[in-house]
Structures are given as structure tokens and as C-alpha cells.
Amino acid sequence: MAPLISLRGVSKAFPAGRGRVVRAVDGVDLDVEDGEITGVIGHSGAGKSTLVRMINALELPTEGTVTVGSRVTGELGERGLRELRGEVGMIFQQFNLFASRSVAGNVGYPLRIAGWSRERRRERVAELLEFVGIAEKARQYPAQLSGGQKQRVGIARALATSPRILLADEATSALDPETTKDVLALLKRINRELGTTIVVITHEMDVVSSICDTVVVMDRGRVIERGPVYDVFSAPREPATRRFVHSVLHDRPSEETLARLREHFPGRIVTVAVRDDPAVRTAVSQVIAGHDVRSTIIYGGIRELAEKPFGSITFELAGDDPAVEALIADLRAHTYVEELTQEAS
Amino acid sequence: MTDWATLSPVLWLSFQQTVYMVFWTMLIAGALGLVLGVALYATRRGGLLQNGPLFGLLNVLVNIVRPIPFIIFITAIGPLTLLVMGTTIGTRSVLFPMSAMATFVIGRIVEQNLVSVDPGVIEAARAMGASRFRIIWSVLIPEALGPLILGYTFIFIAVVDMSAMAGYVGGGGLGDFAISYGYQQFNWTVTLVTVVIIVLIVQLAQLVGNRLARKALRR
Numbered sequence: 001m002a003p004l005i006s007l008r009g010v011s012k013a014f015p016a017g018r019g020r021v022v023r024a025v026d027g028v029d030l031d032v033e034d035g036e037i038t039g040v041i042g043h044s045g046a047g048k049s050t051l052v053r054m055i056n057a058l059e060l061p062t063e064g065t066v067t068v069g070s071r072v073t074g075e076l077g078e079r080g081l082r083e084l085r086g087e088v089g090m091i092f093q094q095f096n097l098f099a100s101r102s103v104a105g106n107v108g109y110p111l112r113i114a115g116w117s118r119e120r121r122r123e124r125v126a127e128l129l130e131f132v133g134i135a136e137k138a139r140q141y142p143a144q145l146s147g148g149q150k151q152r153v154g155i156a157r158a159l160a161t162s163p164r165i166l167l168a169d170e171a172t173s174a175l176d177p178e179t180t181k182d183v184l185a186l187l188k189r190i191n192r193e194l195g196t197t198i199v200v201i202t203h204e205m206d207v208v209s210s211i212c213d214t215v216v217v218m219d220r221g222r223v224i225e226r227g228p229v230y231d232v233f234s235a236p237r238e239p240a241t242r243r244f245v246h247s248v249l250h251d252r253p254s255e256e257t258l259a260r261l262r263e264h265f266p267g268r269i270v271t272v273a274v275r276d277d278p279a280v281r282t283a284v285s286q287v288i289a290g291h292d293v294r295s296t297i298i299y300g301g302i303r304e305l306a307e308k309p310f311g312s313i314t315f316e317l318a319g320d321d322p323a324v325e326a327l328i329a330d331l332r333a334h335t336y337v338e339e340l341t342q343e344a345s
Numbered sequence: 346m347t348d349w350a351t352l353s354p355v356l357w358l359s360f361q362q363t364v365y366m367v368f369w370t371m372l373i374a375g376a377l378g379l380v381l382g383v384a385l386y387a388t389r390r391g392g393l394l395q396n397g398p399l400f401g402l403l404n405v406l407v408n409i410v411r412p413i414p415f416i417i418f419i420t421a422i423g424p425l426t427l428l429v430m431g432t433t434i435g436t437r438s439v440l441f442p443m444s445a446m447a448t449f450v451i452g453r454i455v456e457q458n459l460v461s462v463d464p465g466v467i468e469a470a471r472a473m474g475a476s477r478f479r480i481i482w483s484v485l486i487p488e489a490l491g492p493l494i495l496g497y498t499f500i501f502i503a504v505v506d507m508s509a510m511a512g513y514v515g516g517g518g519l520g521d522f523a524i525s526y527g528y529q530q531f532n533w534t535v536t537l538v539t540v541v542i543i544v545l546i547v548q549l550a551q552l553v554g555n556r557l558a559r560k561a562l563r564r
Contacts, residue, residue, distance in 0.1 A: 056472055058468065058471060058472060078476075081474075082474040082475070082476060083474065084474070085471065085472055085473060085474035086473065086474035088472075090469070090472040090473075092465060092468075092469065094463075094465050096463070096465040096466050096468065096469035097466075097469075098466060098469075098470075098484060098487070098488060099466075099488060100487040100488050100490060100561070101487070109470075109473065109483075110473040110474075112483075113473055113474055113475050113479065114474075157473075167472075
């Protein structure tokens with residue numbers, strides 16, 4: 001089956017004054033399958049927002065094609081663009097609710113655009129508010145709601161016309177951890193019960209690890225890695241992905257920590273990735289025990305990702321050079337190993 | 346002594362003239378100024394109806410007209426007033442310079458209030474597939490309604506002020522009354538009474554404006 005969203009050679013350049021251009025998105029190929037939750041991660045300025053805004057044609061690509069369902073966004077006229085946008089819901093970090101409209105008015109607005117009758121609108125709004133769990137707030141105004149309630153209104157509004165696709169732009173970044181969890185659970189429920197394809201932009205690892213099936217890593221306008229969440233995070237191929245993963249996991253010592261550790265541990269320091277496969281972990285223990293090298297655990301962090309353990313342990317290896325070398329080589333046969341060398345300076 | 350028996354019918358007429366001038370100016374310039382303000386907001390770079398040349402033209406026009414002192418504007422625009430209203434004298438003809446000037450002032454105030462609307466809300470409406478004009482009337486203006494009401498209240502007072510200068514071209518009104526029967530006849534009582542009436546009109550307008558704005562804000 002063809003993917004629901006398909007980007008081919010997509011670039012988006014913005015004029016940056018004095019004839020220069022900034023390529024916010026640079027030559028991206030990407031498919032999003034129907035019914036999946038895809039997470040787009042990357043540091044701020046990586047082009048995530050621009051990429052996602054091309055899916056509902058808030059931005060049109062300067063090169064390449066964006067296909068949503070059977071439509072190519074660049075080929076649509078004003079009316080076609082509006083129809084497409086009506087079929088893709090979107091929620092935002094700052095919620096972007098209409099302060100001048102009540103909760104019911106906000107949720108009913110997209111239905112108004114779609115030309116629903118007053119009677120049908122009222123029924124649908126009640127149903128949606130029930131679904132997101134804020135039925136009793138219908139007559140209140142956004143200013144009277146908490147952040148979590150506001151995002152629920154945002155979600156209900158985005159789902160009003162039963163879109164096949166829901167875009168979430170940092171939708172939980174302004175919420176506290178507890179509320180984030182509730183909103184993520186709601187997104188997951190929308191995906192399961194309504195079959196909505198969801199694309200979330202985030203810089204929060206928790207968002208990706210708790211709800212996403214697929215993750216897309218962006219760096220400087222490019223998609224540098226893409227795959228099932230566990231695979232990408234547990235075995236990042238690209239240095240930028242690795243940096244991102246470690247910056248949120250804190251499973252590896254920072255340079256300052258490493259410098260301090262070196263004062264006590266003069267041997268060679270290696271970080272060993274911990275994966276899901278129990279056989280690998282057993283093998284790692286056996287390899288370490290099987291060499292005449294003294295190993296000391298000096299740092300580490302393991303957590304769960306998609307209900308599987310994942311992280312890394314840092315060892316100091318002290319012994320004869322050939323023995324240490326052999327040990328590292330043996331470890332490499334089983335898992336990802338990286339030696340943390342002293343900085344060149 | 347002040348001969349109120351003779352003066353009060355004149356004062357009443359002047360009051361009615363002021364109300365007439367202010368009412369029509371607010372109505373005409375209120376509507377045109379809203380259109381101008383929306384046009385200024387929407388045609389600017391990155392706006393809903395981005396149009397550099399049009400924005401530049403409107404912007405320069407507003408900047409040229411607005412700083413002209415109204416008393417000079419009335420005379421400067423005289424030929425145009427004659428063309429449009431058929432005469433340059435009288436309460437009715439002064440509506441032209443008043444409405445023209447107020448349109449430019451209101452345009453700028455409307456533009457400034459619209460700029461303060463959260464762009465995220467506009468984006469949300471765009472993401473729902475709302476047309477540009479729909480966004481303007483069903484999102485932009487309602488979202489800015491509170492500040493807009495305060496802006497119009499502010500303008501109302503400026504228009505009352507403008508109407509006082511209408512006396513110069515035979516427009517009548519309270520300003521003319523205060524000058525003719527107060528200042529020029531050294532009758533401070535008449536001047537004072539007129540001032541009190543104007544202050545009351547302004548106070549009432551401000552009170553109503555504040556109430557409506559608070560209701561519209563709902564925050």
C-alpha cells in the first residue's frame with residue numbers, strides 16, 4: 001500500500017535578506033505510513049516545524065513534491081489547499097485557541113468552515129468534548145482553563161472534521177510532566193481508536209519513547225536517520241543522533257564528568273551499549289570475565305524504551321595493552337563499544 | 346450676567362450639531378478606518394494578503410495625512426470638500442474633512458490592534474482551511490475586539506475634539522458655541538458650561554467603551 005504521506009526531494013528555502021537563502025529543509029525523502037505515529041526529533045532549528053508544515057501545506061516546498069493521500073500540495077489551487085488543510089488536523093505548543101470563543105465555539109469552528117449545520121455542529125462538539133474528557137467545560141473560555149485542558153480543547157478542535165492525519169507541533173512542551181503523560185495517552189488513544197495517522201514534532205525523548213512507532217531524526221534541514229524507535233535510539237548510526245540520544249538520556253559522562261573520572265581511573269575508558277537482547281548481555285559479562293583485565297564500572301544509565309531496556313555502561317579497563325585491546329575487540333563483536341578518549345588538546 | 350433664556354436654545358442646537366458631526370464621522374470613518382486598518386495589517390510582509398506596493402502606498406498616505414493639524418487639514422482639503430459635498434461651509438460639509446482625517450487615524454489604530462493578535466491563532470485558522478477573508482472577519486477582528494473597542498473610544502474623543510474646530514468653517518457645534526458666546530464675549534461662565542458638557546460626553550463615552558471592552562475581553 002502506498003504511504004499516506006510522501007515527501008520526495010523536498011526542500012524549503014526562505015529568503016534571509018541580502019539575497020541569501022536559508023534552507024530550512026534540505027532534500028528530504030520521507031514516507032509516513034497510514035495509521036502510524038511518527039516522531040520527528042531534532043534540536044531547535046533543525047527544520048522540524050517547517051517539514052511538518054509542508055504536510056498541511058501551510059508551507060509549500062521550493063523543490064520536490066509533498067504528496068498527502070492522492071494530492072500533491074504544490075499542484076493545488078487556493079481552494080484545493082483549503083480542502084487539504086481541512087482534512088489534516090493540527091495542534092500546537094501554545095494551543096492557539098481563539099480567546100474570543102468558548103470551548104464549544106473553538107471546537108465548532110472547523111465545522112463552521114466545513115459548512116455543518118448548527119444542529120449537527122452541536123452534536124459533534126458534544127461528542128468530541130466527551131471524547132477528550134472535558135464535556136463540562138463547553139461554555140467556558142480558554143482563559144479559564146489549565147494548560148492540559150487547553151490542549152484537550154486543541155485536540156478536540158483538530159479532530160472535529162475527523163481528519164486522517166493529525167500534526168502535533170511540540171504539543172506537550174508547555175505542559176508539566178503529569179499533564180504531558182495524560183495528553184500523550186490521549187494521542188495514543190486517538191491513534192488506536194480512530195486510526196488517525198499522527199506526526200509529532202518534539203525535542204522530548206519521552207514523547208517519542210512512549211507513543212511513537214517510527215522516529216525521524218532531523219539535523220540542519222536533513223533527515224539523518226529514520227526507523228523504528230527502538231532501533232534508531234539503541235543503535236544510532238549518525239553522530240548527531242547519538243549526541244541527541246545521549247543528551248536526553250544522560251547515560252554517558254559529559255566531558256567535565258569524564259575529566260573528573262580520569263583523575264581516579266587512569267586506565268582506558270570505554271562505553272558499552274546495553275541492548276534488549278539478553279544473550280548479548282550475558283556475552284558481555286563473559287567477555288569481561290574471560291580476559292586478564294581489571295574492569296570497573298564508573299558510569300552508566302539504563303532506561304526503558306518501548307518497554308525494552310536501553311542505555312550504556314562505562315567501564316575503566318586496566319591491564320596490559322594487548323589484553324585490553326583484545327577485550328575491546330571481543331566486546332565489539334557483541335555490541336556497540338566506544339572508547340572515550342582524552343581530548344586532543 | 347448670562348442670558349440663559351436666549352442662549353439655551355442655541356446651546357441645544359450646538360449640542361445637536363456636535364452629536365450629528367461626531368455620530369456620522371464615527372460611522373463613516375469607523376467603517377472606512379476598519380477597512381484601511383485591515384488592509385494595512387494584511388498587506389504587510391508576511392501578511393494574509395501580502396502586497397508590498399499597496400502596503401507602501403497606504404502606509405505613506407497615512408503617514409502624510411496623520412500629522413497635519415486638523416485645522417490646516419480642513420482648509421487644505423477644501424477644494425476636494427467642495428467637489429464632494431458641493432460646499433465647504435456648514436455642519437454637513439465638515440463631515441468630509443472630519444471623516445477623511447478620522448479614517449486615517451482609525452486605520453492606524455486598527456492596524457496596531459490587529460498586529461497584537463497572536464499569529465499562532467491565525468495559523469491555527471489557516472491550518473483548519475479557513476479562507477483569508479474568513480480569517481479576517483471571524484478570527485482576527487473578534488480576537489482583537491477588546492483593544493479595538495478601546496481604540497474606537499479613544500478616537501471618539503479625538504473626533505469630539507475635531508468637531509470643535511468645525512466652527513472655523515461654519516460647522517457650528519459646541520466648540521463654536523464656546524468661542525462665539527464665551528471667549529469672544531468674555532463670558533467665562535458660558536465657556537465653562539460648554540467645557541463641562543463636553544467633558545460629560547467624553548466621560549460617558551469612556552465609561553461605555555471600558556464596559557464593552559471588558560465584556561469583549563473575557564480574560
